[in-house]
Amino acid sequence: MLEKDIERVLYSREDIQKVNQRLGKQITADYQGKNPLLIGILKGAIVFMTDLIREIDLHVEIDFMDVSSYGAETISSGEVKIIKDLDTSVKGRDIIIIEDIVDTGRTLNYLMAILKTRQANSIKVCTLMDKPSRRIVPVHSDYVGMEVPNEFVVGYGLDYAERYRNMGTIGVLKPEIYSGK
Ligand code: XMP
Ligand code: MG
Known part of the structure; x- marks a missing residue:
């Protein structure tokens, strides 16, 4: 039903599963002996995060943040507002x-700036997708x-x-979906 609105599937369920397995292995190898805190950015990251954590063979903890843009004036500043903050302290984590x-890159840049003030031991970024052609603020993702x-x-x-959040594949919508026809 949902996929009838899709013009082109970019990634199948199998493609996505392979990506998660690769990222999970990398994180598992990089964090041996550690207990990382994974911070999911609501709402878009939840499906990815729930699959990714099952590919990580370590003790991990999870928490969530929800952020939104401040509206027109922040198109230049890139400032985002925290809608939901973490339940967990990140100090030393x-x-x-x-x-x-x-x-x-604006959301991530602002999030990094906030989290850097909270004295985490280390901060890395894992993103399912990267659209480098659109970058305005240079940000580094450790796992892509x-x-x-x-x-x-x-x-x-x-x-x-x-x-479409609950669609199992990733794709591009048919133009008529946007035009409301
Ligand atoms: P910035 O521009 O701050 O934005 O890096 C990151 C957030 O923008 C949303 N976004 C998208 N959402 N399809 C979506 O459904 C897209 O192609 C897309 N591109 C950006 C997304 O919420 C992301 O966290
Ligand atoms: Mg988002």
């Missing part, structure tokens, strides 16, 4: 920010699932008007 997609072209993608946690 090895944290990994889990994002669905890094686009302009896939690089995507400059197109609006939905599925696997990512939405258009809050829809």
Whole structure:
């Protein structure tokens, strides 16, 4: 039903599973003897995060943050507002920010700035997708699932008007979905 609105599937369920296995292995190898705190950025990262953590063979903890842009004036400042903050203290922790997609880099840049003031032991970023062609603020992601072209993608946690988050694949919508025809 959902996939009838998709013009082109970019990543199948199998593609996504392979990416998660690769990232999970990398994180497992890099954090041996550690107990990282994974911070999922709501809402887009939840589907990715729930699959990714099952590919990590370590004791991990999870927490969530929800952020939103401040509106027009912040298009230049890139300032974001915290809608939901962490329940856990990050002081002394090895944290990994889990994002669905890094686009302009503004959200991640601001999140890093906030988290850096909280005295974590280390901060790394794991993003399912990266759209480097759209970058405005230079941000570094330590773990990247896939690089995507400059197109609006939905599925696997990512939405258009809050829809399609529960689609198992990632794809590009048919233009008529946007035009409302
Ligand atoms: P910035 O620009 O701050 O944005 O790096 C990151 C957030 O923008 C959203 N985003 C998308 N959401 N399909 C989506 O459903 C996309 O193609 C897309 N590109 C950016 C997303 O919420 C991400 O966390
Ligand atoms: Mg998001």
